[in-house]
Amino acid sequence: MRITKSIALLGCLLYSNPGAARIPANDTLLARQLHPIGRTLLNTSKQLELVTSAAHFGVSFTGSTCTVYVKADNPDGYNYLQYELDGVYQKRIRVEGKPTAPIIINAPIGGKHQVWIYKATEAHTGALVFSKIVAGNIKALTVPLQPLIEFIGNSITCGAAADASEIPCGSGQYHDQHNAYKAYGPSVARMLYCNYIVSSVSGIGIYRTWNRESPNMPQVYDNLDFQVNSTRKWNHATYQPKIIxxxxxxxxxxxxxxxxREAFDSTRFISAYVQFIQHIKQYHPDAQIALLSSPMVKNAEGALLQRCLTAIKNQVDALYPSGKKVAVFFFTPLEPHGCTGHPDVADHQIMANELKPFFKRLLGS
Structure with a gap:
């Protein structure tokens, strides 16, 4: 009897010992407890889906490792995340659709750390799906109270074909060279201490794509994932950008x-652009609209694009005489160094530096 009682008492002590638990409950942060920014979704399995370029969230933890349970939404495919550790950008990490192990983020020393995790690729690549984050004393970070800029655009705005540091141009898959974190939009937003969301699709235009008549941005903008036939709609009331x-x-x-392919139709382009801005203003009537040219479009076509953007500005300003005047920015032409005629990471930094005073002025107005 005494032996039985002793064994029972020892069992109770082991069970109640916090050190005996492999993962203490307060060291696990479930996906539903995170505070993301960007177009995201908490799915029916209570997993967090980062859908759009540079959608992100942050956590703080104590120790030297942070374990991330994440997968690509396509079981037969893969995707990429990228992350900051203690305010310093680190790298991209490939995420499998059928991961065999979680991703472990290592800090060089123990102590308290902050990690911000970003989706490196665009919406059409598929979502990153997070179930939980595990680390010592882990807590979800809230997004700082800062002005918000939404960046609407194409592959350049996505940061597509910008980073061949790991997989050379011309090899791998299209999304292997994506780097949304270092695209011009997120870069200039961080310079100006702004939050940001990126609403962009490779190959897309205002009334046609780079090689087809559709889909165009107005056709997909209201869909969560920018897929033309998507049934998942985006709630535009989620954020109130100061600048679009x-x-x-x-x-x-x-x-x-x-x-x-038919020749560029400037009348159609201007009309579609004006209607798109009117559509945006239904959701964000007080936002400052800023129209950017393209550093990739040069010479006669560059001049034509500038004339079109000026005409769009004038028409929208006339439609909303008491509203904020549309701002227009013309990039200095740039010879791109990325894949397939796109700007690379260094080119994006040049673009961000050029944009900084323009957006700084708009933020102050």
Whole structure:
């Protein structure tokens, strides 16, 4: 009897010992407890989906490791995340659709740390799906109270084809060279201590794509994932941007893939752009609209794009005489160094530096 009681007492002591638990409950942060920014979704399994370029969330933890349970939404595919550790950008990490192990983020030393995790790729690549984050004393970080800029655009705004540091241009899949974190929009927003969301689709324009007549941005903008036939709608009331930056036109002006293509129609372009801005203003009537040209569109076509953007500004200003005047920015032409004629990471930094005083002025107005 005494032996039995002793064994029972020892069992109770082991069970009640906090050190005996492999993962204490307060060291696990479930996906539903995170505070993301960007187009995101908490799915029916209570997993967090980061959908759009540079959608992100942050956590703080104590120790030297943070374990991230994440997968790509396509079981047969893969995706990429990228992260900051204690305010310093680290790297991209490939995320499998059928992961065999969680991703472990290592800090060089123990102590308290902050990690911000970003989706490196655009919405059409598929979502990153998070179930939980595990680390010592882990807590969800709230998004700082800062002005918000929304960046609407195409592959340039996505940061597509910008980063060949790991997989060279011309090899791998299209999204292997995506780097949304270092695209011009997120870069200039961080310079100005602003929050940001990126609403962009490779190849898209205001009335046509780079090689087809559709889909265009107005057709997909209201859909969570920018898929033309998507049934998942985006709730525009989720955020109230102070500035909405729109950079479209490169693909409308594109000569396509060599197949038959109608010449650029400036009248159609201007009309579609004005209607799109009117649509945006239904959701965000007080936001400052900023139209950006393209540093990739040069010479006669560059001048044509500038004339079109000026005409769009004038028409919208006339439609809303008491509203904020549309701002227009013309990039200095740039020779791109990324893949397939896109700007690389260094080019995006040049673009961000050029944009900084423009957005700084708009933020102060």
């Amino acid at each position: 930056s729109i950079a479209l036109g490169t693909n409308d002006l594109s000569h396509g893939d060599g197949s038959a």
